[in-house]
Amino acid sequence: MAWARWGCCPWLVLLCACTWGRPKAANLTREDVRNCSTSPPYIPVTAVNTTERLTALRQQIQMLNLSAYIIPDTDAHMSEYIGDHDKRRAWITGFTGSAGTAVVTMGKAALWTDSRYWTQAERQMDCNWELHREGNIVTWLLTEVPVGGLVGFDPFLFSIDSWESYNADLQASDRQLVSIADNLVDLVWGSERPAVPSQPIYALQEAFIGSTWQDKVSGIRSQMQQRREAPTAVLLSALDETAWLFNLRSSDIPYNPFFYSYTLFTDSFIRLFVNKSRLSSETLQYLNADCTLHMCVQLEDYSQVRDSIKAYASGDVRIWIGTSYTTYGIYELIPKEKLVEDTYSPVMVTKAVKNSKEQALLRASHVRDAVAVIRYLVWLEKNVPSGAVDEFSGAELLDKFRGEEEFSSGPSFETISASGLNAALAHYSPTKELHRKLSSDEMYLVDSGGQYWDGTTDITRTVHWGTPSAFQKEAYTRVLIGNIDLSRLVFPAATSGRMVEAFARKALWDVGLNYYHGTGHGIGNFLCVHEWPVGFQSSNIAMAKGMFTSIEPGYYQDGEFGVRIEDIALVVEAETKYPGTYLAFEVVSLVPYDRNLIDVSLLSPEQLQYVNRYYQTIREKVGPELQRRQLLEEFAWLQQHTEPLSARAPRAASLVSLLAVSVLAILGWSA
C-alpha cells in the first residue's frame, strides 16, 4: 500500500501530493462544488453548514484572547488512522479528507489540503472557509495575526517537530505560540462528539505472540542499562508500542487493533495509562495488575498521564522517548535535561525485528492471505467479462474472502480497488456512490491487506483480462523488473533502505519513467500495516535480519492506467561466495503476477530465473492449502499462472535456425 500517510511522516504525503499530477475530477459538474464568488454564494447539498460551530469556537478563542487557533488532523498518539472522536478538523470544516489543517481567526477560517482533496473540499465546505491550495500556514498567520498576537494550539495534537517549526517561525516574527491543554473544538463539539471507544482490551492468545510481555519489558530494561545516558524510564506514546509490549489488542482505531494508552516504566515499576474498565479480570490478572513490584503492571487512568509524568519528571530521573511519536503535550512536561531523545523509542526499534516465532506467524498469515487474493482473482477472471463487477463491489468481495480466512480480524487498510484511469490517482478508493466498472479492456489495480491474529498483510496486484497495449505491457514489466531487482538484491548488513531503493526504479528510469511514492514500509504482527521505522525512506533505520518490509514499485499514466506490484519481504541472511555478513530479501507474499502483462523479452535470464523460482515457492506453499480447502478451481488457476516463464532467447533461436538451414544445405549438397 503506497499512498496513505505512513506513520508519523506527513512529509511523505506532501511529497506525494506535490509531485503527483492533479487528479482529474471524475464526473463532477459545477453543481457539485461550492461557488463562493456568486451572490448569494452557491452551496452544494454535500456541504456542511459550519456557521454555528465557528461562532461557538470563536467565543472560546476570544475568551482566551487568542488571535488564531490551529486545528490539525492528528490524534494524541500521532496515529496513522484516527478515531471518529478525534476528527476535529473534519467536524469544524465539514471536509472529511484524511489530510488537512484548519486555522480559525476571529474573522477568517482557512483550510490547507493537498491536491488529492481539493475537489472534495469544495464539495464539503461552505463559504465560511477559505481553501488554500498552496502556500504556507505560517505565512498566512503572519498576515492575519498582529505582532504580539497569540496563536493557540492543542499540544497533544502537535508533534515535537511541528511545534518546533511553528514556534521558531512565529517567534522570529514576534507572534507567540500558546499551548492550550483543553481542546477548544472539543469544548464546542460537546455532546455531538462521538464517544471514546470502550470495547474490551484483550490479551492475545499465547499461540500468536512472539514473546511474553515480561520478556519484552526485561529486554527493554536491559537496553536502558546499556545506554550511556542511563535513562531511568521509558515512555511510550505510540499506540502500537503499548499494544506490542503487553501483547494486548482492541479496536479503537480503524484498521489498527489498538487502544488509547500510554506506558511509563522503570526498573522498578510499570504504569499503563488506559481506561481500566475495559480490561477483564483475566486480563488484569495476566498483567499482574494487583501488585506494585517490578513485574506488575499498575493501571492508571488514561486521563492521568499528564499529572503522572509531571510528578515522575520532578525527581532525579531521565526519561527515554522516541520523538517521532511523542506529542508536544507530553514533551513540554519533561525538563529538557531529563530527556533521553531518540527518533524512535527502544520499543519501536526492537519491535521492528521479528523473532523466529513472529516470522513464522507472519509467513503463515501470508499463505492464507494469498488464498483470499487468489480466490478474488479467479472470481474476477470469470465475472469481469460479463460487466457485473465494479471497483466497490469487488473490494467488498475481497474483504469478504479475507474475512473467511482463519484468524481474520478485518482489513488492514481501506482497499484500493481501481480500474483504468482511477489507478493513476493517488489515494483512490471507490465508494458505494462513486466507482467504475471493471472491464476486460482496462487494467485493474487492487492494493489490499488483512489483519489476522498472526500477522498483518499488504499486497498489490495489477491485472488485465483483455489485450493490453504495448506500453501497458512495457510499463508493467519494468515495474516488475524493479520489484524483482530489489527483491533479489544482496546487500551488506545495516544498509539503509534509502541506499538501495533505486534498484526498484532503474528499469523505469532507463526509458524515462518513474513513480513518485516510496518503495516500501515495514509491517507488523497484527499491528500497523505501515510499521515504522522499517522501509526505504531516509527516515527509516538500517535493514536487519528479521525485519519485514513491503517492496512496491509502480507506474502511473495520468488519465489512463496505473501499475503497482507490491510484495512483503522478510530480511534474511544471504549466502555469499566470499564470507561476510550480507542480507537479502525473501518474499512472503504468495500470489503470481499477471502473465498477460509480462513482456518476457525485457527480462534478463537472471530475472526470469528468479520469477520462476518464486512461482515454484508459491506452488509449494499455497498449492497444498488450496487442495486442503478443496479450492480446486483456484488450484488449477494457480498451476496455470505459475507455469515457468520462458525466454524467447532470440540469439539462440537464430543460431538454431542457422543450424537447420545449414543442415538442409549440407543434406542438399551431400545428397
Place this chain on the structure above:
Amino acid sequence: MAWARWGCCPWLVLLCACTWGRPKAANLTREDVRNCSTSPPYIPVTAVNTTERLTALRQQIQMLNLSAYIIPDTDAHMSEYIGDHDKRRAWITGFTGSAGTAVVTMGKAALWTDSRYWTQAERQMDCNWELHREGNIVTWLLTEVPVGGLVGFDPFLFSIDSWESYNADLQASDRQLVSIADNLVDLVWGSERPAVPSQPIYALQEAFIGSTWQDKVSGIRSQMQQRREAPTAVLLSALDETAWLFNLRSSDIPYNPFFYSYTLFTDSFIRLFVNKSRLSSETLQYLNADCTLHMCVQLEDYSQVRDSIKAYASGDVRIWIGTSYTTYGIYELIPKEKLVEDTYSPVMVTKAVKNSKEQALLRASHVRDAVAVIRYLVWLEKNVPSGAVDEFSGAELLDKFRGEEEFSSGPSFETISASGLNAALAHYSPTKELHRKLSSDEMYLVDSGGQYWDGTTDITRTVHWGTPSAFQKEAYTRVLIGNIDLSRLVFPAATSGRMVEAFARKALWDVGLNYYHGTGHGIGNFLCVHEWPVGFQSSNIAMAKGMFTSIEPGYYQDGEFGVRIEDIALVVEAETKYPGTYLAFEVVSLVPYDRNLIDVSLLSPEQLQYVNRYYQTIREKVGPELQRRQLLEEFAWLQQHTEPLSARAPRAASLVSLLAVSVLAILGWSA
C-alpha cells in the same frame, strides 16, 4: 582519489578509519617507536621534544584560568589541506599526520588520531603525550576538567557543528567552553612559526575563466533577491569560494591554488579581505579596487575581517552564510536572527554547476592529463620488469609527466602510488625513505591528479603486468562493473548521489565483497580536487546537469592488494525513450582499463558494449593528441589497449559446436 579528508567532512575520515582494518606497520621495529612504560622512557630519534613548548603553552593556559585547551588540525577556512603556519597541532605534539586533535591541561597532554596514524604518532611524539586510540575527547575532558572548569578553544579553528557538539556536551556537564580569539599555540610558537604566504595573487587569463567576476557577483546578487529571507549580504569563508568568485588564484595551500581571504558583499559593495600587498596594480585594476561602487572590490586587510563583519552585523542586515565552511569565530560575531543559514553558501552551490565553457575547459585538461598518465603506464610496462621502479620514483615520474603538460600547475594532491599490499592501506603514499618496489608479480594502484589552468583532474588506474590470480581478476572486474554500472546509469534530474551510489557496489555485494569509502566527489576548474557539495554522500546536493563528479569504486584485500578504478564524469542530459528530464554521466577521464585484469565472462553484453564505446571515445580524443605530439609508442599502446573487448559468448559458442557436431553427424549419416 578516495582517502583524503573530503572538504569539511571529518566524519568521512572517521568512517574510513573505523571501518578499515588496522594498517600493518611496514618494517617497523620496536626501536622505531617510543616506550613510555620503561624507566627512563624510550624515545626514538624521530620523536620531538615538546617539554618546553608545553611549559610555555601551560603558562598561557594558566593565565587565562583555563582547565584545558583544545588544538584541532584545521585552519580558519575549514580547508582540506592546510599551510605550514597552520600546523599548530603538529608543532605542539610533534605528530605530523593529517588528522588528529590535541588537548592540553595543566597536568596532561593528549592526542586523538585514527588507526592510520597510530604508529606514526608513536614514532613522532615524546612521552609528554598520551596517545588515545579510541574514546571520546569530551568523555576524557569530563574526567580531567572539574565541574565549573573552563575549556578554551580558538573559535577560528572550530566549525559551527563541532562547536555545537562540544558546547552541548560540556554545558550538560557544567563545564564551560570558552572562545579565545588569540590562538595560544601561536603565542608560544613565536618566531619559529612559518610565515604566512606572500606570493602574488593573480587573475586567471580570460581563456581560463567560465564567466567574469562581475557576472558571478551579479548572479549571486539576484539569488539574494529571490531568497525569501531577503539576505542583505553574502559572506564567504571557504578559500575556493573567493578564488572562484573573483577568478583569482595563488598558492597558499598545498595542492590548492588558493589564498587566505574572506569576502563580504551586498547589493551595494564588495569587500575582499586579503593581504593587499600581494596584488599587482593590474590585478587591483582588474578588481576595480580604487572605487566604492557596487561593482568595485574594496580591499580590506585579512586581519580586519572580524571587526568589519561585527560592524556590518550591527546594522539592520541579514547575512547569508554556508555553515559547512564558516568557523565559529565568524559565526559568533553575527546575532542569530541576522543570519540566513544554508549548509552551503550560494557561491558553493553555484560553483558546483559548470557552464559550457567551464565544461569545455575541464574536458580539455582531461585530454592532456590522459597523455601524462598514458606516458606513465607505457613507461611502467617497459621498466617494471627490470625491477628498477619503486612507488616513490614512479610517483615522481608521473608528476614530471604531468608537469610537462600545457597549463600544468602541479599535482592536485599527493600521488597515491601503491604496490601490492600497500594498495590496501587507507591514505597510503610512499616516501623517499619508505616505499615498495613495483613488480610484475603484484598489482599496482596509482591515484593521482593535476592542477591545470583549465581544470583539475583526478584518476585512478590499477594494473598488473604479470599473471593476476583468479581472485584479483574477479575483484578488479567487479570493481570495473561497479564503475560501468554507475557511469551508464540514467536517473531523474535532482536525484541525490546517495540514492544511486549502490549501483557501484552491487557487483561486489553479489559475492560478499564491498569497499568502505565514498564513491565519488565533485572537482573544480583549477580549484579543489575534492570540491563539495557534489558527490555521492548523504551531505551532497542533488545531481544537476553541468556537475562533475568522480566515480571510484574499489576493493581492498588486507595484506594483499588493492583495486580502485576512478574516472571523472560530467552530468549530462539523457535521451530517454519516453520524454522526461533525465540525467546521465559522461566520463571525461580518458585512460583505458587494464585488459590483463578484466574477466570478460563476468560482463553483460550491455557492459561490454559500454566499455567498447568508451574505448572508441578515448581513441577519438586522445589518439590525435598523441599523434600531434609525436608520441608514437604511446599511440600504438593506446590502439592496442583500446581494442574492443569481445565476449566469450559461451551459449552461442556451444550452439556453434553443436552445429559442427551435427553437420559432421549428418555428413557421416548421409555419406
